[in-house]
Amino acid sequence: MAAPLRRRQSTLRVITAGRKNSVCKLLEVAIQQGQVWPGFQPIIDIRSGKVAGFEVLARWSDPQDGDISPLTFIAPLERLGLLDLLSDALMEQACLAAVNWPGEFFLAFNISPLQLASRNLPQHIADVVRRTGFPIGRVQVEITESSLMADAKSGHGILHELDALGVRIAIDDFGTGYSNLARLEAFPFHKLKIDRRFVHLIDREPAKRRIAAAIIGLGQSLGITVVAEGVETKEEEATLREFGCDLGQGWLYGKALNAAGAGQFLETVGNRSVQTRTLDISPFQRLHQLAALYKQAPVGLCFIDLDFRHVSANNRFASMHGLSAAELEGKTIHEVMEPVAADIAVQLLRNSMETGASAQHQYHFQGRDVLVFNTRVTDVDDAVIGFSLVSIDNTEQMRALNALADREEHYRYVTELNPHIEWAATPDGIFDYISPSSEDLPGDTMRQRIERWQRRIHPEDFPRLKEKWFSWITSDEPYKEEFRFIQPDGSFRHVCSYAIAAKWPDGRIKRWYGITKDIPVLPSDT
Template sequence: MKPGVENDETRELLRQRIKLGEFHPFFQPIVSLEDLRVMGFEMLARHISPEGIVTPPSDFIPAMERSGLLDELMLSLMVQGFKIAATWPEQQFLSMNVSPSQLDGRYLTETIRHTAREFQFDLARLKIEITETALLNDINTARTEIEALSGMGCTIAMDDFGTGYSSLAWLIQLPVNTLKIDSSFIRSMLHKKDSRKIISSVVGLGRSLDMDVIAEGVETEEQAEMLRGIGCLYAQGYLFGKPVSGAESCRMLNAIPHKGSLRRVARLSLDQRAHQISSMYAIPGTSICFLNPELVIVDASDTFAERVGWAPQDLIHKYIYEVIPSQAEKLLWLQEFRLKGLPYPPYEVVLPDGSSDLVMVTRVEDEAKDLLGFCVFGVKMSDTRLCYPTGRPIWSW
């Protein structure tokens, strides 16, 4: 059989399946990590044969694209999806993927507008997911289309964020409201520090730009707990639910999360965290500095600089034992506690002016307990406060 004939037959078969209603939208929940409430659903295509066999999109989307049938498929799915989503509570959003070939300025915007009007679906509830690939071929046309979608009220999500080379640049050029962290980073976050750094950076970037951040592909409670610690607010994945039919999505919205599974998310903003640290720096009679794992000073309060007799600008990038030479041997002593996994005991440090500080050293760790450095916290003490009631000094050197 000639390739052209084979392609024509494949195209006609796929078109018939669309007309017969064999393609259906399935819905995967996107939840709040704070209380596990379902915030919305991502719509995903499934083919269900007359025999009841369910086929995932990876088995038919490439053929649909080669056959030029993606627009027909999308229209069929939208009609079904909008009907179902219209029965959800008003605050629930529907998220829908758009392929690169559909951002060509021909039918997408008008198709979405017309279908939403027909089924009385508020486009403010529709989230359009795009990938960086969709922008590479013709950025000007894609930008025009995305801006038109945003102008209709849709929110725009950058899918698979962090995997491309220019993703950050697109955020400046396009009306993006949501970042979706690619599942590859979630899968490796428990054992790869670089993945955790990327996730933390994306969460911080989202906060600074007032964007929602959704972690994709969350499959274990350990991943969810780490994301909570990082401060990510939203997630989707098999841990919270596989893609389900429209009827099951309605039942899922009526289900109440088990209270024992609820956790609080670390919701402090970057500004709030900075304010907390600034407040610590300003406490009278206290000094604070941060060291990296090699014991190099990366930040220090003015009070710390004053207590050790250095200019603040000269402290950064100095080893701590360069700044306080008398403490070199003490640092080796503390190393023994670190190797044994024991907390560091507070101890007295005699400073150049003859006064003493009670110093407490704590480990600074990331969400996987990997060492990021040390916090050195000093409190100016009188002789009486440096002693237990028995008069025995606290770890004086």
């Protein structure tokens, strides 16, 4: 019997030489001896941080050569038609190892273009999986876009057969192959994997962010789960979460583990809760949500671009300018507002763009009073792209406020002629309301008004008045007390305060309500 060749030389030479019988025998021995084994790479639910599933990857650990890269052996095995032997072994070993692990995680296996061309593939996968006892409904197969190039019609039928068996189909490395949108819609894809080249440094490179956001939105709009490959940093993960990406896979979560390591990882991290539908926070969903909001909102809504043109608006906003939404679209601020008001609006928007602060301003146009709030809008790269406006027609409120202000001003000056001062206090005697006077200033607080009024009580009367008041509030009897009140010219008036207690049904005092009235002074009084 001939002496065996050295393992390092024979393994590499046999694989490189590509003699089918020799490679087949080598592979069979490696599988039997556990040198070829399934590596479980975690796929994580980005929002919860829990395990959604594992992608099963081929690993070859030679006793002498060490770990052999899949780049070394996958291509020769595919060329020699031996991938079925490898795939069957990986699928069977992985399913047997995972069948007793807790949770509803999935196992995903890669299928080559040659395997996809086999009419027996669906039944073959079903037979292998069922022998292990692992639920076939939790098995997924991943195919690349180029797998469908050779025979799309045949591939379409095979994928639908797999789908009918409960096997979920994922399209791998999306964006790098040749699939068109018609295929994405027609084939039974349940998962879409963003190629790692669009994920690496996604938090720093604007073009990658735009591509990823578009792919995520496309997948979400079709009801397809989206997986980001090659996630390596928390910053990349945060960007993907913001875009609404469902799942992540990469070194941030872990490299491919052996069965024991994967089982422990699953026990430590935990399974995500089973969901019938993914949480859709994609740009497409936000667009539809925004459209519904614009249509139904009880206020005016509008978006203005950096050239101060009205890009979109609801009819309520447009009607405030005497236009329809279609008529307002494309018009600049200066085309629909008076020059002075337009200049103010543009300046406020420019300030908002520079500072990032929201602003509000009261406008009057088309015979109406309108309060407008504006906020700058940024894209996925935090670049300012325009302004969001919310407008509220507050004409009636402004009329009521103006009427109230006129009435209050009138009341203030009439009070000086014959003071009838209304006031109120809490059950423990603390004054918390007093009616206005001509001395009140715009913006004064109620406490300032009360303190100003108390300072006008004659200093000789104030201690007596205060002592009687706080001794009286324990009683529920009507209150009455006279005192002198300083007028603006420095003279004194004699006044009298009256108060009664409002009570709760159980008799407790709810509040004191009072009035201070003028007492006419007779000529003989001093």
